[in-house]
Amino acid sequence: MQLFNAADKALWRLALPMIFSNITVPLLGLVDTAVIGHLDSPVYLGGVAVGATATSFLFMLLLFLRMSTTGLTAQAFGAKDPLALARALVQPLLMALGAGALIVVLRGPVIELALHIVGGNDAVLEQARRFLTIRWLSAPASLANLVLLGWLLGVQYARAPVILLVVGNILNIVLDLWLVMGLHMNVQGAALATAIAEYVTFIIGLLMARRVLALRGVSLALLKQAWRGNFRRLLALNRDIMLRSLLLQLCFGAITVFGARLGGEIVAVNAVLMTMLTFTAYALDGFAYAVEAHSGQAYGARDSSQLLHVWGAACRQSGLVALAFALVYLVAGEQIVAMLTSLPSLQQLADRYVIWQVILPVIGVWCYLLDGMFIGATRGAEMRNSMAVAAAGFALTLLTVPTLGNHGLWLSLAVFLALRGLSLAWIWRRHWKHNTWFA
Numbered sequence: 001m002q003l004f005n006a007a008d009k010a011l012w013r014l015a016l017p018m019i020f021s022n023i024t025v026p027l028l029g030l031v032d033t034a035v036i037g038h039l040d041s042p043v044y045l046g047g048v049a050v051g052a053t054a055t056s057f058l059f060m061l062l063l064f065l066r067m068s069t070t071g072l073t074a075q076a077f078g079a080k081d082p083l084a085l086a087r088a089l090v091q092p093l094l095m096a097l098g099a100g101a102l103i104v105v106l107r108g109p110v111i112e113l114a115l116h117i118v119g120g121n122d123a124v125l126e127q128a129r130r131f132l133t134i135r136w137l138s139a140p141a142s143l144a145n146l147v148l149l150g151w152l153l154g155v156q157y158a159r160a161p162v163i164l165l166v167v168g169n170i171l172n173i174v175l176d177l178w179l180v181m182g183l184h185m186n187v188q189g190a191a192l193a194t195a196i197a198e199y200v201t202f203i204i205g206l207l208m209a210r211r212v213l214a215l216r217g218v219s220l221a222l223l224k225q226a227w228r229g230n231f232r233r234l235l236a237l238n239r240d241i242m243l244r245s246l247l248l249q250l251c252f253g254a255i256t257v258f259g260a261r262l263g264g265e266i267v268a269v270n271a272v273l274m275t276m277l278t279f280t281a282y283a284l285d286g287f288a289y290a291v292e293a294h295s296g297q298a299y300g301a302r303d304s305s306q307l308l309h310v311w312g313a314a315c316r317q318s319g320l321v322a323l324a325f326a327l328v329y330l331v332a333g334e335q336i337v338a339m340l341t342s343l344p345s346l347q348q349l350a351d352r353y354v355i356w357q358v359i360l361p362v363i364g365v366w367c368y369l370l371d372g373m374f375i376g377a378t379r380g381a382e383m384r385n386s387m388a389v390a391a392a393g394f395a396l397t398l399l400t401v402p403t404l405g406n407h408g409l410w411l412s413l414a415v416f417l418a419l420r421g422l423s424l425a426w427i428w429r430r431h432w433k434h435n436t437w438f439a
Contacts (some may be wrong), residue, residue: 034341046264060249082222127186157212273357273410
């Protein structure tokens with residue numbers, strides 16, 4: 001089997017821009033962690049970790065806005081249907097803006113509920129409260145940006161998502177350094193930097209989408225009628241993906257919740273290690289995004305040969321990249337931790353658990369790719385069922401925490417990723433065996 005053929009080149013043409021743009025997202029997390037981690041107390045880092053987890057839980061619960069948009073857009077693109085292409089943008093964009101406005105209005109009581117659930121150190125929770133009060137003001141823009149990213153990816157206009165993500169995240173990083181280090185705003189500065197960057201990114205995204213609409217021949221008249229039709233299908237798909245995302249966020253949120261109950265230093269060190277894992281996952285997601293777009297296009301065109309060629313290329317190339325990440329963390333994991341925090345106690349504690357950053361990329365890459373296959377085919381119910389199996393395995397493995405401590409938390413995450421990949425692979429193989437994938 002060739003290691004690099006025409007399918008691999010087609011994959012890299014879409015995946016490489018997405019990898020470069022994706023890694024700016026965890027790069028922002030790295031900067032946040034490094035900037036806050038160099039303040040004079042771990043309370044600030046713990047507060048940002050709790051606040052970021054609560055934000056991720058809420059916003060990523062609504063990740064269906066991007067995922068369903070990518071799948072439906074790619075299918076409309078493959079079927080060459082301008083009305084469906086317009087509808088795939090307008091309907092989820094209206095949903096995103098409405099949900100974001102609701103979060104802004106209700107953010108006070110929701111923040112208190114989230115912090116009550118997390119529990120733990122009062123000083124850490126106070127810093128988290130300050131962070132969230134500002135951060136959630138950006139909810140309408142944050143959710144709308146998910147839709148714009150998903151739509152631009154679905155039409156395989158790779159340059160637009162790159163501009164959208166890179167410009168927004170670089171602006172966020174610059175503002176982060178200025179507000180936190182320059183103006184000494186601490187956690188409030190980190191939150192304000194993100195909020196401003198989200199709204200700037202939203203404006204850029206609208207301009208990019210307008211350009212792509214013109215290139216694809218979608219008229220203003222078509223956009224005006226695009227809010228109607230097939231809304232029930234969108235709601236059903238979003239329901240299944242939202243339940244899938246809820247289970248995903250409950251599992252990742254449990255890492256912070258259980259870590260907080262193990263102590264303030266554990267939740268802080270897990271924030272450092274989770275930043276490393278997030279960086280890896282976002283890089284590998286570049287391949288998953290490429291698979292989403294090709295899978296959806298193939299589904300819309302009913303072209304199985306294209307799908308299989310891209311799938312083979314994705315397995316080869318992303319597998320090699322996952323191994324490269326594992327090797328880097330094996331050789332230089334402790335040095336990377338030292339770059340993220342200057343607190344000696346956190347550095348020494350993190351060194352005990354950095355081995356999980358070697359293991360997890362190799363386990364997790366397969367579930368990322370299979371997610372891309374199922375998103376492109378808009379198979380939300382099967383993604384939901386797979387996530388339920390993985391979440392059950394995660395919950396059972398948490399029973400090891402009283403014995404293994406923080407190692408039990410990371411073992412639970414490894415089991416979770418493995419079960420996601422295995423269950424989706426079983427469903428995928430069954431469909432191809434019975435020739436029902438395009439049904």
